Amino acid sequence: MIRAHSAATVRAAEEPLLAAGEPLMARAAFALATHVAGELRARGGVSGSVVLLLVGGGNNGGDALYAGTHLVRRGCQVHAALLTERAHESGLAAARSAGVRVHEVLGSGDAVGETLALARRSDAWVDALTGIGARGPLREPAGSVVDALTAERSAWPAEPAVVAVDVPSGIGVDDGTVEGPVLPADRTVTMGTAKPGLLLPPAAALAGHVEVFDLDLALAEHPPAACSLTGADVSDLWPLPGPEDHKYTRGVLGLATGSQTYPGAAALAAAGALRTGLGMVRYTGPEVPTDLVRHRHPEVVTVPGRVQSWVLGSGVAPDDAARMAELAEYLADASARGLPVVLDAGALTLLHDDDNDLTGPAVLTPHAGELAELLTARGEQTGRDDVTAAPARHARLAAEITGGTILLKGSTTVVAAPEGPLYAQHDATPWLATAGAGDVLAGVLGALLAAYGDALAADDGTLTGLPATIAAAAALVHGRAARSAAGVSPTRPGRPDPAAPRGVPITATDVADALPRALRTILR
Missing domain, CATH: 3.40.50.10260 (YjeF N-terminal domain)
Structure with a gap:
């Protein structure tokens, strides 16, 4: 580190x-x-x-x-x-x-x-x-x-x-x-x-x-x-299955992502999660994204059941009243049980109301514009340019206001909890700025949280900083996968590398497909 x-x-x-x-x-x-x-x-x-x-x-x-x-x-x-x-x-x-x-x-x-x-x-x-x-x-x-x-x-x-x-x-x-x-x-x-x-x-x-x-x-x-994780740190953190493990002990992730309008987010979040190494993904959603997930990922279970973490909101528009009501129910249930949850895209607007303060471990994954909207809704008048000029300051402020961990997406990913060190991860390539990449990241993050879900739910305060470390680890793996897909060699640990080869264009699906290659290098 x-x-x-x-x-x-x-x-x-x-x-x-x-x-x-x-x-x-x-x-x-x-x-x-x-x-x-x-x-x-x-x-x-x-x-x-x-x-x-x-x-x-x-x-x-x-x-x-x-x-x-x-x-x-x-x-x-x-x-x-x-x-x-x-x-x-x-x-x-x-x-x-x-x-x-x-x-x-x-x-x-x-x-x-x-x-x-x-x-x-x-x-x-x-x-x-x-x-x-x-x-x-x-x-x-x-x-x-x-x-x-x-x-x-x-x-x-x-x-x-x-x-x-x-x-x-x-x-x-x-x-x-x-x-x-x-x-x-x-x-x-x-x-x-x-x-x-x-x-x-x-x-x-x-x-x-x-x-x-x-x-x-x-x-x-x-x-x-502040700190930056290296591949060795992620290797130490990453859960590896043992001979006694089965699909339920390796982590079960619930996905409430995608919508009739944006069904692809559901498939991309599932792709990110499945290639990260958890035991099971459960998906819940409307007919169109459910059919897409079944077609693209037959491993995904589409009936309710026990989960150890949730990813909420990817591909859900805030004006989709029915879907937003479902997300609010999932968030309330997760908070009541202390389950970790990832709030992405539309689910971030659930925290615009200060009556929805978080009571369990949660990671919010906004980009600069979404973070500005969240802060403004909570009484801190903020614009996208303000966040871009001082990302660490605004990520910390949002963490303090909501009680969650903020993973602020950008060319450098900044992770801030209400207390503890900031994380800055420079592992990606500019080619990662493409539609759906954030959905893949949400799946990776949710899967890793699911592996630690039972421990976080039972935490007595000793694991307070763990969600931030997990978020930084997910950002590193996601960024390394993007570099692998684009044909760009890994950057120096913790540092941007403007002299690195620029690589080739990639899609979010390419990033998901490259996750096993990135993990193979890291875990080796």
Whole structure:
């Protein structure tokens, strides 16, 4: 699991080491220089390369200045553009002494022009404008400098490498928001532990490849603020049948999905569930989707009986009064018995009324627009753009209001429970944005919840965070299946990979069919 800790937690963990005289900055600077050299080597060589340090105040600026001394010794020509009046004093002295060429661009009257002139002849830029204590968008002139650098870089045939120190300057360190200009990094060298903004969207897409440099911080007793599951985590979580198991002990999922208007959602949810490894799927619905499910999936049972979790709402329109009344009954019964339930599509509107607070384990699976509608209905005026700009914040808010776990669908899936860490899963491909893919995900999630259904129903409070972990696991498997179907190799654990091959178009059925292949790789 990739764990990320808040800025406050990191600073608190650093304090005893600094008080004991541990040379944290020296170690961080050496690691930074090593990774900058690695980027230069990948582009042709280290010795003779030109490096530009973009230096702000605070310790990140100090890390960069000290890193510059190492790069000079490795044969680089290093320039430092000071965009602060409070550059790290000892770092600046060391840089000057080592031969780093210092440019006080802040006082030049044309900080943007002078920095651009330096950048144009540099092979690598080191972003050390702000640190993990910064809040909000970059102040001027740093914001204008970053805007200009971003525009210039994208226009060059051979883009310089960009290495960020700790986090790309200007991102929301703890929540992943992006309120102003940010210089996209090829690599972020983060100290001690990952920071939430390196995992959470939209900022995560600006961090490039994240390298965590271990500072031996005492973080074991501090729960992460955000994390990403890896295949190994899912393998540990995934229920495997034993010799004494039978179809009822492996999990029975109830599906109340699809409608006369949208029957395909029922078949797709069943396809996702059946290929995930549970014991039985029971389907209940109108004639058209029932006939389709029977035809496509003869394994599905279409008579009532015992279930251990429910998926409600996929393919059901909120104005389908008869079908919505059925969903309300299933939700009430599941809540009364403590059964886990997945609420998708039309079923999400059941929670627009605050009289329908959840009393059992539930996972809601909205996209940004549906989450905005839910929050607005519950008194928090919210638009789709608001959710897109701050998905982690709004997912957490919805979890707190409803008492459920929110799986917010998007290019990065964000999972939030009322308490505990956020999850960010970057496992999918853009080809997954296709009709019916969410129905398959609902089936996968419901099947996995069914395997844990009896334990969750009998929970005494020790499994409070389990639905969120299960939701993140379902998102990982669903995303890996999409990549497999599209012919795209798996991404780096926990990180988006913009350089990965783009693959080929896929349908939701392709994703369902690829689930066994994805699971074969994960469970191996």
